[in-house]
Each structure stands twice: as C-alpha cells, then as structure tokens.
Amino acid sequence: MKKQEYHPFEDNAGEFQDKLFETRIEAVNLAYKKAPKSEWAKYAERMIHIIFLLLGLITVGCVLLITVYLVISGIPAIREIGPVDFLFGREWASTAAEPRYGILPFILTSIYGTAGAIVIGVPVGFMTAVYLSKLASPKVKSVMQSAVSLLAGIPSVVYGLVGMLVLVPGIRKVFNVPDGASLLAAIIVLAIMILPSIIKMSVTALDAVPKEYEDASLALGATPIETYFKVSVPAAKSGIAAAVVLGVGRAIGEAMAVMMVAGNVPNMPDSLFQSVRFLTTAVSSEMAYSSGLQQQALFSIALVLFLFIMLINAMLNFFLKQEKE
Amino acid sequence: MSNIITVKDMCLWYGDHKALNNVNIDIPEKSITAFIGPSGCGKSTFLKTLNRMNDLIPGVKITGDIRYEAKDIFGRDVDVNNLRKEIGMVFQKPNPFPMSIYDNVAYGPRTHGITNKVQLDEIVEQALRDAAIWDEVKDRLKKNALGMSGGQQQRLCIARALAVQPKILLMDEPTSALDPISTSRIEELVMELKEKYTIVIVTHNMQQAVRVSDYTAFFLLGELVEFGKTDDIFSQPKDKRTEDYITGRFG
Numbered sequence: 001m002k003k004q005e006y007h008p009f010e011d012n013a014g015e016f017q018d019k020l021f022e023t024r025i026e027a028v029n030l031a032y033k034k035a036p037k038s039e040w041a042k043y044a045e046r047m048i049h050i051i052f053l054l055l056g057l058i059t060v061g062c063v064l065l066i067t068v069y070l071v072i073s074g075i076p077a078i079r080e081i082g083p084v085d086f087l088f089g090r091e092w093a094s095t096a097a098e099p100r101y102g103i104l105p106f107i108l109t110s111i112y113g114t115a116g117a118i119v120i121g122v123p124v125g126f127m128t129a130v131y132l133s134k135l136a137s138p139k140v141k142s143v144m145q146s147a148v149s150l151l152a153g154i155p156s157v158v159y160g161l162v163g164m165l166v167l168v169p170g171i172r173k174v175f176n177v178p179d180g181a182s183l184l185a186a187i188i189v190l191a192i193m194i195l196p197s198i199i200k201m202s203v204t205a206l207d208a209v210p211k212e213y214e215d216a217s218l219a220l221g222a223t224p225i226e227t228y229f230k231v232s233v234p235a236a237k238s239g240i241a242a243a244v245v246l247g248v249g250r251a252i253g254e255a256m257a258v259m260m261v262a263g264n265v266p267n268m269p270d271s272l273f274q275s276v277r278f279l280t281t282a283v284s285s286e287m288a289y290s291s292g293l294q295q296q297a298l299f300s301i302a303l304v305l306f307l308f309i310m311l312i313n314a315m316l317n318f319f320l321k322q323e324k325e
Numbered sequence: 326m327s328n329i330i331t332v333k334d335m336c337l338w339y340g341d342h343k344a345l346n347n348v349n350i351d352i353p354e355k356s357i358t359a360f361i362g363p364s365g366c367g368k369s370t371f372l373k374t375l376n377r378m379n380d381l382i383p384g385v386k387i388t389g390d391i392r393y394e395a396k397d398i399f400g401r402d403v404d405v406n407n408l409r410k411e412i413g414m415v416f417q418k419p420n421p422f423p424m425s426i427y428d429n430v431a432y433g434p435r436t437h438g439i440t441n442k443v444q445l446d447e448i449v450e451q452a453l454r455d456a457a458i459w460d461e462v463k464d465r466l467k468k469n470a471l472g473m474s475g476g477q478q479q480r481l482c483i484a485r486a487l488a489v490q491p492k493i494l495l496m497d498e499p500t501s502a503l504d505p506i507s508t509s510r511i512e513e514l515v516m517e518l519k520e521k522y523t524i525v526i527v528t529h530n531m532q533q534a535v536r537v538s539d540y541t542a543f544f545l546l547g548e549l550v551e552f553g554k555t556d557d558i559f560s561q562p563k564d565k566r567t568e569d570y571i572t573g574r575f576g
Binding site: 210212213215216217218219220221222223226230231234235 | 376378381406407408409410411413414416418420421422423424432433436437482485486489
C-alpha cells in the first residue's frame with residue numbers, strides 16, 4: 001500500500017518491494033533454522049520442566065514411601081496379636097515375661113488429650129482471632145500477631161521443659177496429687193501449642209469476610225459485636241472449622257512436649273491426674289531398645305497414628321474446599 | 326409537607342481533607358430526593374453521614390448540625406444503632422448476607438429482638454412484598470441469597486432494609502451495578518415506596534434523577550450547589566454550574 005511513497009516514479013516498484021520482502025523473510029527464516037540457540041532453548045525448556053517435575057515428585061514419593069513402609073511393617077504385628085486384641089486391649093506390657101500389646105490406653109489418651117486441648121484452645125484461640133481481626137487497633141494487632149507467630153516458632157521441647165518445670169509442680173500443688181505429670185498437664189501444654197495455628201488461620205478467614213456484609217449489618221442497626229458474631233463469623237465458618245481441624249492435627253501428632261509432661265506410663269486415662277502415654281510417645285519411648293514383636297507392634301502403633309492423621313487431613317481438605325466455594 | 330431531616334452548616338473532613346463544605350439542606354418527608362454530581366463531589370459521603378455510617382471510617386471529623394425529626398443525630402442520648410434502624414440504607418453493590426433469603430430479611434428484626442416465628446414470617450413476607458420480589462422468591466425462601474441475579478439481590482437488600490421498618494431509606498447508587506431491566510424495576514419500586522418512606526437516592530445517572538425524584542440536590546467539589554424541585558433544577562437551574570452539569574458540559 002505504501003510502496004508509492006518509496007518509489008513514486010517507478011511502475012514496477014511494487015514487484016521490487018515484494019521481492020525484497022520475500023528475500024528478507026527467507027533470510028530471517030534461515031537465521032532461525034540455523035540458530036542452534038532455538039533448539040537449545042527448546043531442549044532447556046524441556047529439561048527444566050523435567051527437573052521441576054522430579055523435585056515435585058520427591059514430596060509425593062516420600063508420602064508414598066512412608067505409607068507403603070508403614071503399612072508393610074505395621075501389618076504383621078497386628079496380624080500376630082489380632083486386630084481386636086491390639087486395638088482394644090487395655091494393657092500394654094511389652095517387656096513382661098508374658099508380653100501384652102493392647103494399645104487402647106494410647107488411643108484413648110491421644111483422643112482425650114486432643115479433645116481436651118481443643119476444648120480449652122479453641123474458645124481462647126477463636127476469641128483471640130475475632131479480637132485481632134475485628135476489634136484490635138492496627139498497632140495492637142501487629143504486636144499480638146508477632147507474639148502469636150513467635151509462639152508458633154517455639155520448639156516443642158521448650159514447651160515440654162517449661163511444662164515440666166512450671167506446670168507439673170503447679171498441678172501437684174494446686175490439686176494436691178502425688179504426681180503432677182498427668183493427662184491434665186499434657187492437655188494444657190497441647191492447648192497452648194495449638195493456639196497459633198487456630199488463631200492465624202481464623203484471623204485469615206475473618207479478615208477475608210467482605211466489608212460489605214458488615215456494613216449491611218451495621219446499617220440495619222446491629223451493634224458491631226452482633227455484626228461480628230452473626231455475620232462475620234458465620235461467613236468465615238469453613239475457615240474457622242479448618243483452623244480447628246488443623247489444631248487437632250497438631251495436637252494428635254505432638255510427641256516431645258507431651259512425653260515430658262504426661263508421665264509417660266501406659267495407664268488407661270481414667271482421670272485427668274493419671275500419668276498417661278500418647279500414641280506418639282508410645283512409639284518414641286520404646287523404639288530405642290525394642291526388638292522382635294515389640295518393635296513390630298511399635299510400627300503398628302505408628303500406622304494407627306498415621307491413619308488418624310490421614311482422617312484429619314481429609315477433613316481439613318473438605319473444609320478448605322468449602323471455604324473456597 | 327414537613328422536613329424529616331434538616332442539615333445546617335455541615336462540614337466533613339477526612340483527616341486534613343475537607344470533603345464537604347457548609348452543606349445546608351432540608352429533606353422533605355415521604356418524597357424522593359436525589360443527590361447528583363460528578364464522582365468525588367461528596368454526595369455519597371453526605372448520604373452516609375445521615376445514618377452515621379461515616380463514624381466507622383477512622384479520621385472523619387464532622388461539624389455542623391444534623392437533625393432527624395428535630396433531634397441532633399450526634400446528640401449524646403442518641404443510640405446510633407437505633408438511628409440506623411430508623412434510617413435504613415441500600416448500598417451500591419448488592420450485598421446480601423451469605424445465608425438464605427428468609428434469614429437475610431429476618432436478620433434485622435431478629436437483631437432487634439423479634440423471635441416469634443409467626444411474627445417473623447409476617448414481617449419477612451411484608452418486606453418482600455414491599456420490595457416487589459415476593460412472587461419471585463416465595464417458593465425458595467430457604468435457598469441461599471447469593472444464588473439470585475444481581476437485580477434480585479438488590480431488591481432483596483431493599484426488602485432487608487424495609488424489614489426493620491425504617492422511616493428513611495438511603496440508597497447509594499443502587500442501580501449502578503445492574504442491567505437496564507433490573508434498573509427500571511428498582512426505579513418503579515422506589516417510586517412506589519415513597520408512599521410509606523422518605524427516600525434519598527444518590528445517582529450518577531441524571532435521567533434517573535429526572536425519572537424518579539421529586540427533589541434534586543446538585544453537589545460539586547464538596548459543596549451543595551443547588552437544591553430544589555427536580556422539575557425546576559432540570560428546566561431552569563439558577564446556578565451556572567448546575568446548568569453546565571445537567572447539559573453535559575462536564576462531569
């Protein structure tokens with residue numbers, strides 16, 4: 001179209017230009033074909049893709065490996081002892097002359113301990129989250145949130161240590177019991193340990209509630225507190241439920257801190273002041289010196305714990321999916 | 326006709342920025358008053374002052390005198406929640422709660438202490454009828470409100486506001502997020518509602534102001550330039566700026 005501008009006096013200007021253009025295209029095409037860089041770029045692209053895939057597969061591979069390993073090494077003892085005797089046996093005496101391998105005490109202790117931690121930790125964590133998300137001034141919020149993050153970063157052995165030195169003697173004195181190392185001590189330590197996960201996740205869920213909902217409620221004459229509990233919290237309920245499940249997961253998987261404060265004796269958890277042993281600590285406290293069927297039974301305990309965690313994870317995913325919808 | 330709201334020498338600051346300057350206006354009862362003006366002229370800010378929704382924004386300072394039924398709305402003895410119950414609000418974007426249609430409408434009455442099921446049913450039905458949406462939703466009151474169309478959601482929000490039996494309904498560009506058909510339904514509804522309620526509507530759309538309102542206030546740069554009968558404002562504006570705006574010379 002514009003060729004006349006270039007060669008206004010030549011009739012064949014168009015043809016000439018077309019040819020020139022074609023030649024250029026060919027040259028460019030040739031350059032691309034010859035360029036080793038283009039092949040190399042494609043190759044590199046593919047390689048990088050594969051490397052990332054492999055890195056991703058490490059995680060999946062580990063999960064698969066652990067699952068398969070736990071199932072293979074956990075099944076034999078359950079078979080030998082019998083699933084009913086193993087899961088519902090009330091006595092664990094692995095080193096006795098006539099060993100007994102009943103893990104009901106551990107299962108119940110883990111369930112009670114976790115439930116207790118939830119009963120204490122959820123109301124505290126939930127209220128804290130509502131306060132942080134809705135009521136606190138920005139300054140207070142930032143200070144308290146850093147404190148919560150710090151709490152999450154404290155190693156569990158430190159929780160155990162403080163629990164051992166402060167909580168256990170405290171319980172002994174306050175409740176006048178012979179030994180403060182008990183289910184109650186474990187529940188309190190676990191409740192504190194799950195606070196950060198519950199608070200952080202609930203705050204995230206509450207912060208995500210659209211301001212329009214709250215404005216609508218206030219404009220109807222509801223007070224701010226009514227608004228938070230009747231509109232904001234229900235709107236964030238899946239996220240808060242996920243926070244609770246995450247807390248359950250943390251509590252049931254914790255070993256070190258509860259080993260240090262729960263007394264670590266394989267009793268049935270008949271009372272809050274009983275010295276007890278959790279599923280996690282049952283494995284860790286005997287693994288070092290175990291052998292034969294005893295060792296296999298420890299693997300079986302790990303398998304049971306693993307199944308619990310899987311169940312909790314499935315629940316977590318369910319709530320998170322709901323939250324997204 | 327008496328004035329339900331009277332405003333004298335009202336100024337409003339966001340921090341150091343003066344957003345409203347010496348506003349004086351009397352809003353007549355059981356009529357429709359439209360606030361028009363270009364974006365950022367302060368009309369929405371002024372609307373939100375009337376039910377004290379601006380209190381929620383940090384750094385807002387208000388001076389002057391605003392009276393609702395002759396009572397200072399910033400007075401010490403005024404319960405702001407009660408004020409907001411009497412002066413309802415409909416927002417720009419439809420914002421039903423993520424609950425059932427019934428619960429949305431029943432939210433207000435429940436908040437104000439009505440728990441009787443029969444009474445609630447009655448209030449909900451009446452509010453939905455008043456908002457001209459009853460026939461569309463009566464068979465799915467238990468369904469989530471977020472499943473409705475935008476226009477339906479906005480009429481539900483109007484029903485929700487009516488359910489607490491306000492005297493005034495403030496509407497902040499209620500149709501700006503809606504399609505033309507939904508818009509005209511809302512406009513019809515607004516004109517029906519003035520039988521029972523005083524309506525103040527902020528709009529970007531001058532045709533809308535002409536179609537629905539009895540009185541029009543023109544805001545510009547935080548000032549109330551002109552206020553009067555809609556017919557007068559649009560046929561013989563007194564102020565040059567009003568004339569320029571309504572003839573489309575700016576804005």
